[in-house]
Amino acid sequence: MKFTKMHGLGNDFAVVAEFLSVPESVSDLAKNVCDRHFGVGADGLVFILPSQIAEFRMRIFNSDGSESEQCGNAVRCVGKYLYESGRTHSTTVTLETGAGLQTLELHVSEGLVSHVTVDMGEPKLEGAVIPTTLSGETVIEHAISIASGHNYEFTGVSMGNPHAVIFVDSLADVDLHHVGPQLETHPYFPRKTNVEFVEVHAPNEVTMHVWERGAGETLACGSGACSVGVAGVLTSRTERRVTVHLKGGDLLIDWKEVDNRVYMTGPAAKVYEGTWLL
Numbered sequence: 001m002k003f004t005k006m007h008g009l010g011n012d013f014a015v016v017a018e019f020l021s022v023p024e025s026v027s028d029l030a031k032n033v034c035d036r037h038f039g040v041g042a043d044g045l046v047f048i049l050p051s052q053i054a055e056f057r058m059r060i061f062n063s064d065g066s067e068s069e070q071c072g073n074a075v076r077c078v079g080k081y082l083y084e085s086g087r088t089h090s091t092t093v094t095l096e097t098g099a100g101l102q103t104l105e106l107h108v109s110e111g112l113v114s115h116v117t118v119d120m121g122e123p124k125l126e127g128a129v130i131p132t133t134l135s136g137e138t139v140i141e142h143a144i145s146i147a148s149g150h151n152y153e154f155t156g157v158s159m160g161n162p163h164a165v166i167f168v169d170s171l172a173d174v175d176l177h178h179v180g181p182q183l184e185t186h187p188y189f190p191r192k193t194n195v196e197f198v199e200v201h202a203p204n205e206v207t208m209h210v211w212e213r214g215a216g217e218t219l220a221c222g223s224g225a226c227s228v229g230v231a232g233v234l235t236s237r238t239e240r241r242v243t244v245h246l247k248g249g250d251l252l253i254d255w256k257e258v259d260n261r262v263y264m265t266g267p268a269a270k271v272y273e274g275t276w277l278l
């Protein structure tokens with residue numbers, strides 16, 4: 001199986017584009033490929049597939065073998081892959097994901113895609129849709145307690161996949177590896193959740209650390225950064241256009257009032273090509 005190792009701000013993937021559908025035992029394959037000691041090492045295994053409703057389709061499997069509906073950083077990598085491999089010659093690409101149809105605008109310089117702007121769609125805020133076990137049109141600053149005795153307030157956002165955004169005074173006080181798994185699997189979240197801790201510096205600038213569902217701590221999460229942009233507006237902490245600093249670099253998030261859609265701009269990088277011995 002030929003793959004291309006890629007990353008978006010250090011959120012890394014093995015990208016596979018040679019199949020018509022995902023292989024059997026894809027969950028085990030994802031676990032094995034993503035293993036950082038016995039495999040390629042990646043946060044996720046990504047398949048580019050044919051689509052009936054868009055130019056291409058993407059499916060993403062986390063390093064624990066679970067499938068996610070959405071992955072903002074992988075979508076940017078897919079855009080770069082498609083253009084630089086000659087599978088598209090257009091700088092606008094439509095992609096089917098588990099979160100719906102996404103449109104990618106590729107920023108090309110000297111034949112290479114440096115950045116991609118992705119229309120990540122409308123955020124879903126209803127408790128049951130995120131999904132959480134909580135009812136209501138929104139879940140804003142809802143109290144959440146975990147076994148270790150930590151108490152937080154989270155804002156729930158779905159960008160196709162679930163996110164719990166928690167604003168804190170200082171990220172230095174958050175032991176992500178301790179509290180992340182407890183929040184990810186909290187009974188409020190029937191399909192588990194991604195967790196973002198956020199420190200606000202200014203209405204247009206925040207720093208976020210992420211614990212991802214099915215992957216643990218990653219250096220960046222695109223859908224997470226979008227959720228942070230939405231939660232920042234909902235809680236009157238940030239403007240609609242905000243720079244999100246992540247461990248792997250920066251994303252620009254713009255939740256546009258005119259169409260209620262979230263736009264994410266950031267880089268994508270290709271590292272190497274390889275062959276996985278099936």
Ligand SMILES: N[C@@H](CCC[C@H](N)C(=O)O)C(=O)O
Pocket residue numbers: 011044062067068069070071072073074161162194212213214215218220221222223224
């Ligand atoms: N890193 C991704 C999100 C990947 C999927 C996530 N772990 C989930 O299970 O929802 C991103 O950049 O959005």
